[in-house]
Amino acid sequence: MPFYSEKVMEHFANPRNVGEIAQADGIGEIGNPVCGDMMSFYIKVKDNKIEDVKFKTFGCGAAIAVSSMVSEMAKGKTIEEALQITNDSVAKELGGLPPNKMHCSNLGADALHRAIEDYQKKRNK
Numbered sequence: 001m002p003f004y005s006e007k008v009m010e011h012f013a014n015p016r017n018v019g020e021i022a023q024a025d026g027i028g029e030i031g032n033p034v035c036g037d038m039m040s041f042y043i044k045v046k047d048n049k050i051e052d053v054k055f056k057t058f059g060c061g062a063a064i065a066v067s068s069m070v071s072e073m074a075k076g077k078t079i080e081e082a083l084q085i086t087n088d089s090v091a092k093e094l095g096g097l098p099p100n101k102m103h104c105s106n107l108g109a110d111a112l113h114r115a116i117e118d119y120q121k122k123r124n125k
């Protein structure tokens with residue numbers, strides 16, 4: 001059995017939505033102190049919908065695949081729907097992750113949620 005699912009390999013080889021949004025409405029950053037990997041998410045919101053998502057990930061292959069998948073899952077969703085994206089649902093969409101790589105999937109949803117919190121904080125000002 002392969003270590004990574006085909007979907008993980010595919011997202012790792014061709015990650016979607018890599019980059020930065022210059023005038024982002026929300027930015028979320030997160031790092032894992034154990035492995036040192038880092039992830040930043042940028043979102044653009046219009047009419048309560050995530051219009052655009054970009055990310056920068058300095059991390060392992062699983063972290064890159066997870067970021068790519070999270071960005072695809074979040075695009076076009078309402079804020080409420082995007083907040084429902086969990087680490088587990090991301091791992092599931094990717095066809096599973098090896099147990100020792102589950103912490104990599106934690107980073108993805110957390111970084112997205114932080115970007116949303118940042119957006120909500122700015123909007124409430």
Ligand code: FES
Binds near residue numbers: 061
């Ligand atoms: Fe740390 Fe993958 S090894 S995020």
